[in-house]
Amino acid sequence: RPIYYGTTVSSETYHGLEGYFQLEGLMFRIVPREGSRQWGIGGVSTTTMYNNVMGKYRFRSINNPNVYIDENKTRIISNYRSIFGRLANALIDEGKKDSALTVLNKCMEVIPHSTVPLNYFATMLIEGYYRADNSTKAVEYSTILMNQCVEQLNFILLHAKKQDQQWLYGDLQINMAILQELYKMADKYEKGDHLKKVSTEFERFISMLQ
Numbered sequence: 001r002p003i004y005y006g007t008t009v010s011s012e013t014y015h016g017l018e019g020y021f022q023l024e025g026l027m028f029r030i031v032p033r034e035g036s037r038q039w040g041i042g043g044v045s046t047t048t049m050y051n052n053v054m055g056k057y058r059f060r061s062i063n064n065p066n067v068y069i070d071e072n073k074t075r076i077i078s079n080y081r082s083i084f085g086r087l088a089n090a091l092i093d094e095g096k097k098d099s100a101l102t103v104l105n106k107c108m109e110v111i112p113h114s115t116v117p118l119n120y121f122a123t124m125l126i127e128g129y130y131r132a133d134n135s136t137k138a139v140e141y142s143t144i145l146m147n148q149c150v151e152q153l154n155f156i157l158l159h160a161k162k163q164d165q166q167w168l169y170g171d172l173q174i175n176m177a178i179l180q181e182l183y184k185m186a187d188k189y190e191k192g193d194h195l196k197k198v199s200t201e202f203e204r205f206i207s208m209l210q
Contacts, residue, residue, distance in 0.1 A: 003030045008079055011041075018042060025052035026083060039124065040082070044090035053087055054103065059110035069116060078121045081111055085124030089131065097132040104128050104137070118145045120174060123181045130189035139194045142182050149175040149182075150201050157208050176205060 004027040005014070014021075021028035021042030022035060028042050035043035061067045062077060069077065084107035091100040104125055113122075122145055129138035153175050156168045165172075179202045186195035 024048045039086045039089045046090050049087050063110055063112050065115055077116050082121045088128035092131045100132045120178050127185055146182055146198055149179050153205050
């Protein structure tokens, strides 16, 4: 029987086997040959993973605005987004852009930003849209994520009390990292008005931190 690791277990339990991991959905399968990393730990079995993510898994009620999603559940759901992103980008690596777009659109349908705000894990989805030649969707979601970061950074740097800012330092770092990632992607793939907007905001906060 195959041996599996859950994607959410601690890396301390890998015991050096991660080089033999093959992602098949929400679990890694240990295979008898060492593989290369594809958008994260282990390789990606795109056929098996596509069948699981698109056919077998049921992402129920996440897109229901009447369902309360607390902080812990949000972290788990973020992992779901990561799974969609890895599958989409692995499909693009195989030249299957249409399938990748189907995966990305499915993710945004079952895990919309209206019920689960975008976070760092969403950057892989945005890059997937860029790489699958759908810059319209990439810029749309990049803009949403950028605006979230701007709102949070404005609060931390302009409105939070000095004694509270030290407790918000982790949030500051994460939001700056997201803006930097959005800038890198826009500079690589878009090179237009969106790049200018991201660059302006990123440089504004950099100057505030100096």
